[in-house]
Amino acid sequence: MMKKIELEVNGRKKTVEVDPEEPLLYVLREDFGLNGPKFGCGLHQCGACMVMIEGTATYTCRIPSGQFEGQKIETIENLSINDNKLHPLQQSFFEEQAAQCGYCVNGMLIAALDLLRKNKNPTESEIREALHKIICRCGTHSRFIKAVKKAAANSSNL
Structure with a gap:
């Protein structure tokens, strides 16, 4: 059953007509073009589908889009909107070459952003804990950890 719902994504409100049971991930990709x-897995286990919901990293591959009406949704695309510059977290990922195939990068950035917004100076253990829920099949977790440490050192820009 189709229904009109209003979603606020990256500061932009848009009314979409969708089945409110359709997962938010699909609505973001199909209706917002993000x-x-x-x-990734469709089971809330790999992290590829993560976005920020009201400031918290959240899986989106299974949760119905109708549940997010009235909530602020922030995707990775929102990080570098200003002046077409990379966000400091993205810059640190680039400098540390913290990606190979790139499939997990969305989840890694969102999980790291969630951590750094809540804890400007995390320990390596806290970084590992925040990132452990994101599956990286290329095995570059050590580079992600270095990148988050570098971003934390420049946390005044986050």
């Missing part, structure tokens, strides 16, 4: 969040 390709940052990815479909």
Whole structure:
């Protein structure tokens, strides 16, 4: 059953007509044209689909889009909107070459952003804990950890 729902994504409100049971991930990709969040496992286990919901990293591949009406949704695309510059977190990922295939990068950035917004100076253990829920099949977790440490050192820009 189709229904009109209003979603606020990256500061922009838009009314979409969707089945409110359709997962938010699909609505973000199909109705908003956002390709940052990815479909990975479909089980809330890999993190490829993560976005920020009201400031908290949240899986989107299974949760119905209708549940997000009235909430602020932020995707990876929102990080570098200002002046077409990379967000400091993205810059640190780039400098540390913290990606190979790139499939997990969305989840890694969102999980790291969630951590750094809540804790400007995390320990390595806290970084590992925040990122452990994101599956990286290329095995570059050590680079992600270095990148988050670097971003934390420049946390005044986050």
